[in-house]
Amino acid sequence: MTISGKTKICALIGDPVEHTMSPAMHNTAFQKMGLDYLYVSFRVKPEHLPQAVAGLKALNIAGFNVTIPHKVAVIPLLDSLDPLAEKIGAVNTVVNNNGILRGYNTDAEGFLRALMEHGINPSGKNVIILGAGGAARAIAYILAQKGARLTILNRQQELDWAENIAQLILDELHREVKVFELGHIADVIPGANLVVNATSVGMSPAHNASPVPAGLLDKVAAVFDIVYNPLQTRLLKEAAAAGAKTIGGVDMLVWQGALAFEKWTGKPAPIDLMRQEAVIMLERHED
Ligand code: NAP
Numbered sequence: 001m002t003i004s005g006k007t008k009i010c011a012l013i014g015d016p017v018e019h020t021m022s023p024a025m026h027n028t029a030f031q032k033m034g035l036d037y038l039y040v041s042f043r044v045k046p047e048h049l050p051q052a053v054a055g056l057k058a059l060n061i062a063g064f065n066v067t068i069p070h071k072v073a074v075i076p077l078l079d080s081l082d083p084l085a086e087k088i089g090a091v092n093t094v095v096n097n098n099g100i101l102r103g104y105n106t107d108a109e110g111f112l113r114a115l116m117e118h119g120i121n122p123s124g125k126n127v128i129i130l131g132a133g134g135a136a137r138a139i140a141y142i143l144a145q146k147g148a149r150l151t152i153l154n155r156q157q158e159l160d161w162a163e164n165i166a167q168l169i170l171d172e173l174h175r176e177v178k179v180f181e182l183g184h185i186a187d188v189i190p191g192a193n194l195v196v197n198a199t200s201v202g203m204s205p206a207h208n209a210s211p212v213p214a215g216l217l218d219k220v221a222a223v224f225d226i227v228y229n230p231l232q233t234r235l236l237k238e239a240a241a242a243g244a245k246t247i248g249g250v251d252m253l254v255w256q257g258a259l260a261f262e263k264w265t266g267k268p269a270p271i272d273l274m275r276q277e278a279v280i281m282l283e284r285h286e287d
Helices: 022-032 046-058 081-087 106-115 134-145 156-173 182-188 214-219 235-240 249-265 272-287
Strands: 010-014 037-043 065-068 093-097 099-103 126-130 149-155 177-181 194-198 222-225 245-248
Touching: 010 022, 010 046, 022 037, 022 249, 022 272, 037 081, 037 126, 065 249, 081 099, 081 106, 099 249, 106 134, 106 222, 126 134, 126 182, 134 149, 134 156, 149 156, 149 182, 156 177, 177 182, 194 272, 214 235, 222 235, 235 245, 245 249, 249 272
Parallel strands: 010 037, 010 065, 126 149, 126 194, 149 177, 194 222, 222 245
Antiparallel strands: 065 093, 093 099
């Protein structure tokens, strides 16, 4: 690919950004589609976020992704917000539309697309979400919007966060969400159609950990672990062995990227190619 004066730039801002899959996924996709775009990543410290966003705008870049720790802090620096991102209170994708920066949350939609791709429609399903951090909030909101019956489990000391998500969903979507401490998992798991791990438990290098005791997994129809490094978490392996349907975090990662790609370029994303690229990168990390 030749970079020219017309090349459009997309970026990632976060801290750290060294292990991101996004440049590989997006640059391969741009190339495959013959699009004159380039994706680069920038490590931006929290104290430099306002200057970084103003700089990206001044440079007229086409759009950018936002990752930890800036997904919430970026909001007041944008010109407009998609309603879903506003409700969730976090932005992971920004589109520059003639100097107007508009924020979106493609994590939520990316999770939903991955779920539907695996043949699971959340409407009317009993779903247990483990964790109450940023990703859990996005996932809980979109699942409630699609009619799932939710139970959120979190560590005792942070139950406030789970209560906060439940209140948001009650206020905005008029749906009740049950909240328990993680220790109650054995009581709530029977009858669950889907368990979503939205904690960081099981993430490399602590890949020997799982948030669900293996003996409970035969009571669950499906498990979605949003942790994508390693590709096959302990939870996914144990869920598969217990006969549950399993969905890995790489699918959500690829879909959130694909949705950002479509917003920046207006073209359908080559999803299979992006997935292939993300898997290659993650397998390399595991070596
Ligand atoms: P976050 O805001 O920091 O939330 C982390 C959550 O994990 C919190 O609820 C935290 O509980 C919980 N947790 C951490 N250690 C725990 C432990 N030992 N036992 C029980 N709970 C524990 O992070 P996030 O942005 O939501 O991300 C969470 C995970 O999802 C990360 O692994 C991230 O890489 C992954 N993720 C994947 C995708 C994707 O596209 N696949 C997208 C976003 C995030 P406390 O509140 O009690 O600390």
